[in-house]
Amino acid sequence: MAGTLDVAKISEYFRNKSVLITGATGFLGKILVEKILRVQPDVKRIYLPVRAENAAAAKQRVEKEVLGKELFGLLREQHGAGFDVFVAEKVVALAGDVTCESFGVEAEMLRELRLTDELNVIVNGAATTNFYERYDVALDVNVVAVKHMCNFARRCPNLEVLLHVSTAYVAGEKQGLVPERPFWDGETLRNGTHLDIDAELRLPRDLRNQMEVDVDMDSSPKARRKAMKDLGLTRARHFGWPNTYVFTKSMGEMMLGQMMREGNVPFVIIRPSIITSVQNDPLPGWIEGARTIDAILIGYAKQSLSCFLADLDLTMDVVIPCRGTWW
Template structure:
């Protein structure tokens, strides 16, 4: 088997701990997995790796396999790297960036601001410009085979019924697609101008005590104008557009998950961490403390 070098850009370890565990358990021959983490220091990044991965219950099958050598195995495979997708070159220092660019085969990005009503400038910076920075870095990677980008099912906005997966092309909007009122007279979505608007608005509101509120309102206004319900999914959709525009010869996989909950079978059934999304409902139902839940019987829940 060809040894692979993977860089995983982390937002939180809940989602990607499962992927890391799967890779290490089924393909232990993997070379290195570089974990790009936004952290204050190398010590902080290493501490997160230790607490959220190496010591996590999720990895107990691997721990049983390697026994006393478990920690050495994990530290040999996993390399925490301080970085930031909001910065050029992903915030990586020169020598380290060169090493990764020369070796990495696969790039997986899960970094995102998932606050629905985030400040427009912050959401743009992470969800839209971030993927563009990663694509720029990917083009420097001599061996890269694929770039996997984790988006969200909700970029489909106000589409209804059976929705076939298709990429967003630059300028696509849900409003024009669904023929919202006045949408035919509106210009196409210009991602560059949206980025410029966010930057200029942030600067104009620097000394405004209501800047936070106004920047959040701006994001919602822009999202709803183009057919998305909130700032999060709007900026994620624009991130997909930039990836599609910039990809050139790099193979791209865009994954659009819905709500992510516990493990089904692997590495063992029922693993879940923290209280997210529907976790509390699942927990209380399992304990017999919740007998029913108000909802539409014909509604579809994507879990």
């Protein structure tokens, strides 16, 4: 399917566009930032909200965790001594927090940048992908942050599209051909259950309050972490999802669909499956961390894995980031 994409048309689309990307310090996020800057140098601006104390700290973090990576080597070669000037003109680091309204960006900064008036594209790549994350953390990042993003998008009169990165595994542990369709508010994977997102958002607070007042409960930080993780897993399995990650990502999709349809904002949800290293450009084989299938690939590359069991007739559902996830 990726081979049918009109690469030139997609690249041209970003000409003179203002784009906001959340999760830019993550693996997929920095790949997208590099890709846009390299194939469409006439992009107007790329805004990157990141967690930081102030603007200077945000700029430093983006320079170190995004622009400073070897992934940007080809782009540096293209611009030579002018690289720093180029990215300074195109990339704007914003001190913020996606779990807060307006991405946590100060109102004065929003007015100064005229961000709501200028934005054409929002890409939401921020997420916690820990399968067994604390329920309060997973809800904040994968659900509440989506709500705040939708509220912000509604205030952007020139917004052309909001792209939300989800996961193929919101479908649960189904086998065979699984049709792509949106989740509706309250839908679950287990018959006879109904999901109330607002009620789920209250559960971590209720648990914290209970642990504080119940003298028989261990309220140490370690016990709190375990209780929150157990709560997330229990709720996920109650509604038919295998873990907290895909459960909260499903709720995020529901939140997005409901709010964007009400606000008449064009939106797209993409559901990549297993994401591995870069295939070709800008740096073949580049990867960060070692998650899921990555350990097998690294073991094979280092010749420390002599063999492993596999079904030769099985088609693996794997995405090569620079080729399959973006364009």
